[in-house]
Amino acid sequence: MEKGEDSSTFKMGNSAQERSLPYVPDCYVVPPSCEPCDSNSEILPTIDVSRLKGGDDERRGVIRELSLACQHLGFFQIVNHGINQNILDDALEVARRFFELPAKEKKKFMSNDVYAPVRYSTSLKDGLDNIQFWRIFLKHYAHPLHRWIHLWPENPPGYREKMGKFCEEVKELSIEIMGAITESLGLGRDYLSSRMDENGMQVMTVNCYPACPDPETALGLPPHSDYSCITILLQNLAGLKIFDPLAHGGSGRWVAVPEVTGVLKVHIGDHVEVLSNGLYKSIVHKVTLNEENTRISLASLHSLGMDDKMSVPCELVNDKNPVRYKESSFNDFLDFLVKNDISQGDRSASWNRVTEDYSVPWSAPKGLWKGLDEDEPAPYDPIGQEVTKKEKSRTKFAENAVHIIPFVLLACALVLWFFSNPDVDVGVKGESIAARIEGLTIEGDIDNDNDGTQTGFLGAATEVGHSENKLKRDVNKRNRRIQASRKVMKGFY
Ligand SMILES: O=C(O)CCC(=O)C(=O)O
Numbered sequence: 001m002e003k004g005e006d007s008s009t010f011k012m013g014n015s016a017q018e019r020s021l022p023y024v025p026d027c028y029v030v031p032p033s034c035e036p037c038d039s040n041s042e043i044l045p046t047i048d049v050s051r052l053k054g055g056d057d058e059r060r061g062v063i064r065e066l067s068l069a070c071q072h073l074g075f076f077q078i079v080n081h082g083i084n085q086n087i088l089d090d091a092l093e094v095a096r097r098f099f100e101l102p103a104k105e106k107k108k109f110m111s112n113d114v115y116a117p118v119r120y121s122t123s124l125k126d127g128l129d130n131i132q133f134w135r136i137f138l139k140h141y142a143h144p145l146h147r148w149i150h151l152w153p154e155n156p157p158g159y160r161e162k163m164g165k166f167c168e169e170v171k172e173l174s175i176e177i178m179g180a181i182t183e184s185l186g187l188g189r190d191y192l193s194s195r196m197d198e199n200g201m202q203v204m205t206v207n208c209y210p211a212c213p214d215p216e217t218a219l220g221l222p223p224h225s226d227y228s229c230i231t232i233l234l235q236n237l238a239g240l241k242i243f244d245p246l247a248h249g250g251s252g253r254w255v256a257v258p259e260v261t262g263v264l265k266v267h268i269g270d271h272v273e274v275l276s277n278g279l280y281k282s283i284v285h286k287v288t289l290n291e292e293n294t295r296i297s298l299a300s301l302h303s304l305g306m307d308d309k310m311s312v313p314c315e316l317v318n319d320k321n322p323v324r325y326k327e328s329s330f331n332d333f334l335d336f337l338v339k340n341d342i343s344q345g346d347r348s349a350s351w352n353r354v355t356e357d358y359s360v361p362w363s364a365p366k367g368l369w370k371g372l373d374e375d376e377p378a379p380y381d382p383i384g385q386e387v388t389k390k391e392k393s394r395t396k397f398a399e400n401a402v403h404i405i406p407f408v409l410l411a412c413a414l415v416l417w418f419f420s421n422p423d424v425d426v427g428v429k430g431e432s433i434a435a436r437i438e439g440l441t442i443e444g445d446i447d448n449d450n451d452g453t454q455t456g457f458l459g460a461a462t463e464v465g466h467s468e469n470k471l472k473r474d475v476n477k478r479n480r481r482i483q484a485s486r487k488v489m490k491g492f493y
């Protein structure tokens with residue numbers, strides 16, 4: 001496919017990222033994020049999980065840290081987890097080599113069937129997705145290993161052995177962490193252990209995000225939360241961003257998660273949110289791209305068995321904290337994927353937007369897991385206002401995002417019109433800007449990010465000091481992204 005040719009659908013096996021196209025086709029272009037992003041990784045909790053095996057006091061201390069991390073972010077990093085560095089390196093290495101295999105070899109696993117225990121893909125509904133992401137993935141079930149491993153790729157040599165070892169170790173770690181999570185909720189360490197261990201699901205998602213020629217305009221994965229109880233993630237490079245909803249007075253911000261050798265990341269998934277009746281929040285995260293290097297990540301999703309429904313434990317329900325979530329299983333989730341058109345991220349059409357990677361975008365838990373009652377009662381909130389605030393900020397964030405779109409479209413139209421009309425006079429007045437166009441005046445405040453860069457609907461017009469070419473380029477870029485926001489993703493931003 002040549003540049004300029006209609007690229008509204010790229011079939012898997014033929015996607016831009018698989019072919020390393022030197023440009024980003026329109027169907028990959030996403031609207032700019034409304035929230036600031038910073039790389040202040042100090043706020044990311046890091047937990048030394050070896051202390052879970054220590055004495056009672058030590059264990060209690062770790063459980064307290066873990067509980068705070070689950071309430072605030074739904075995310076933490078773990079160190080001293082006991083998995084040997086060689087095992088981590090080998091798993092990343094065989095994953096990288098798998099994606100380097102000739103297309104013919106990878107196509108053996110190509111499938112759009114979300115129930116398939118092993119599948120290679122690039123999209124959700126091949127040929128139907130309105131928006132595409134710069135990602136290639138291989139997913140395979142991994143627990144119990146002997147049941148699935150013979151279905152995994154035989155190539156590259158060593159894939160089964162090395163990935164299998166990693167899966168087993170991560171599974172064991174997941175049981176340890178889930179035990180600490182149920183203990184932190186007052187349910188006891190073994191509350192879920194047999195349901196997670198003997199019959200539980202482990203889905204290993206092997207992600208590859210090739211270098212992208214214009215990394216700012218596309219995404220590896222859109223904002224979503226994982227359906228799982230927990231996801232344990234290993235990456236070779238930074239690129240993951242998590243959403244901290246409490247930052248900036250509740251309007252939130254994205255935080256870049258750095259890569260530190262040997263550190264694993266833990267995402268709280270939707271099923272732990274259900275388990276905790278809303279006390280713990282599943283983390284909303286997305287994947288950004290870079291221009292130079294291929295990023296590999298291994299996301300191990302741990303949940304109950306295929307048909308085993310997660311529900312709110314009666315221990316966590318009382319008059320003040322009624323049940324806030326519907327019960328559901330992994331299978332219910334897959335059925336939901338099949339029955340819904342989830343590729344467009346249009347939340348106005350459905351609450352239940354879900355991405356193809358068994359993940360639930362933004363406020364989907366309301367539809368998929370919550371929603372016993374549209375007038376939801378106040379959240380279970382034994383620690384005061386923090387959780388309530390977070391809940392509100394999520395909703396506020398989504399509402400604000402939708403309202404800003406018309407302004408962005410309007411401002412962009414004005415800027416384009418300005419370039420085709422020399423009579424327009426744009427002036428910057430201190431902290432506000434006015435564009436006067438034949439009697440029409442539009443005014444607004446310049447919206448500054450905490451790092452001082454301008455964002456928001458007046459961003460384009462405030463760049464009057466820049467060279468004209470750069471401005472035109474930027475406007476062009478912005479215009480493409482605005483068109484993308486018309487097309488898709490109302491639910492994502
Ligand atoms: O690549 C990453 O860092 C995240 C992957 C992810 O979110 C997923 O597979 O659900």
Ligand SMILES: [Fe+2]
Nearest residue numbers: 225226285359
């Ligand atoms: Fe995810």
